[in-house]
């Protein structure tokens with residue numbers, strides 16, 4: 001459980017830091033970012049928001065660009081930002097395309113050679129990292145919320161629907177809601193999970209809801225209408241339809257003019273922190 005500290009900085013009265021550790025699940029050194037609010041300095045354990053970034057990003061991106069830290073500080077929330085894929089797995093060609101391999105781990109455990117040895121971000125996120133952060137940081141492991149952007153939005157929805165007892169609250173920005181039916185998901189799932197689509201349903205939020213998975217709290221989704229990936233990769237109407245049919249509480253908000261970038265996230269991040277706070281501090 002030893003952590004290596006790469007840098008730490010005072011921010012919004014708390015501390016933001018970037019760390020690495022030897023991951024059992026990944027079999028490699030893994031990096032993550034964390035914000036610990038000042039409230040935790042008095043020995044109090046605080047709720048944590050886990051934030052999952054999208055394709056091409058890393059463990060720094062969400063903390064740096066979303067503007068979340070100021071709002072987390074006000075609420076007394078920690079923020080934990082995992083990386084978006086293993087690093088150093090040595091899979092041939094893993095850096096060749098931006099939507100597969102490096103920075104494109106899709107928050108799942110690969111079952112296919114050559115990915116399966118190290119591409120285990122699913123178990124890393126659902127088990128190893130929460131255990132680690134609740135052990136070495138003043139975090140209350142019973143009050144964890146999960147949010148993400150794009151590929152990270154997919155990760156947030158899937159993990160929260162599969163483990164609502166661990167992830168007590170969930171929200172997403174421009175998530176890939178139905179990866180089994182869009183090019184990003186089809187490419188990644190074929191490589192990581194194999195061509196047999198029957199194994200994909202457990203990794204697709206729309207299909208999870210259709211097959212009976214539920215989250216007890218409202219799922220908040222924000223989506224920009226000028227997002228360049230809206231119709232090809234994201235299609236929030238798919239999960240909205242599934243949620244309506246299933247009776248899953250969900251709020252899908254469409255925002256005219258906003259694109260896929262962190263400028264969009266920055267514009268609505270406060271609402272997401274408020275959404276999580278209403279559940280985690282109830």
Ligand SMILES: N[C@@H](CCC(=O)N[C@@H](CS)C(=O)NCC(=O)O)C(=O)O
Pocket residue numbers: 053054055056057061065098149150151260261262
């Ligand atoms: N590289 C892609 C875009 C990738 C992209 O937009 N990634 C999103 C997540 S899916 C992101 O947040 N990128 C980092 C950033 O905007 O800072 C392209 O050329 O179209």
